[in-house]
Amino acid sequence: MRSWKRRGPTYCKDTWGCPRSQRKRVVFNKFGQPIGKIGKKFTNFLGTVARLGAELPIDQFDWRQVPNEKKEDAWEVVQDYYDVDEMHKSWTLSNIGTKWKDWKCYLRKTYFDPGFPCTDDRVIGDQWTGLYAHWQSSLAQKHSITNKANRSKQVMMHTNGTQSFACKRYDLEKGSGKVLSRPELFKLTHTKKNGKIVDKA
Template sequence: MVNKFGQPIDPGSGTYTKYLGTLARNANLAPLCYKTWWEMPKQLKEDMWNIVKGKYDVRIMSKHRTISSIEKKWRGYKCELKSEYYSVRDTDAERLANPPPDVEKEHWEFLVRHWGTPMAKEVSKKNKECRGKQTMIHTTGTKSFARVSAEIEEDESIQLSRADLFICTHINKDGKATDAAASEMIISFHASILQKRGHVP
């Protein structure tokens, strides 16, 4: 089952998401020998979509989100490999001599060469800085926001706005925000609502 945006929301969506992760780690379907997802051949992406359609009852409206999810997991897999097998070594010789056990030799050699380039190092630096600024913690665990929204709307017979969903997923059981950044955002939402209702000059 999907919502109006093509996002899976049924209880089995967790298994579905994990399955997409296995596709992202498949060397034949999603090779690691590409610098970015955009360089990945369109036919490979189409092959993955067809595999998903063959296993799950998915609609065409879910295609973009499905491929995007695989992309995110593919990039996450590369980050995992870099952290566990590349960054822990001092030289390329050591990295090449100690490759990940489940990665093809040619793919690992490509990644080692690529990550050592000035451009890749600059991109990595910027990404690290961006991640450092991401301070808002949510409370949904592995459950997607789409599924959380669907469950609340069904249980309480209401229609959640994006602000409502943010608040529901960024407060603890005691009703307090998960962190300072989330608290500021929630206060901003409340102020905006009051302004729209004419309660704030």
């Protein structure tokens, strides 16, 4: 059996270890998306914030149900390590919300279906108990079936890896000095390294 190499979890230890006096300023493009090397590190860092159970408990079953004071706590954590203007607060919290949801999806895939106990030390025990009980409910099972059906319809996957489209656009435009159109960017992010496109459509 072939052994597949998988990317491990991102911890951003270099960022968490920096004092507030050394926090980096995040630059955003005209679409309100972080760009550049700092922008990429910033979005990776937001994923680690999304996994902070004390600030963003996973036993809240929907991002909209997470108390606003908890989201404010997460925003304050971000501000401790990155210099982000208030005007980008909405995008930042929305991105954390997406990564918070992805974090729970990972936990479900890894620990729920096989029925294994959750051994991830980033998970708070009583939160896991509440989340596990929710996943066993008939409502959650119904939502799961619907979501799986919707995901099966997605056949055109991008080839950009963990890099955001905004950072990809920034790097390409900086290197060529040319402004990319949306169709051009779409083609570049849906073409494999061997030059083949992911889908003829």
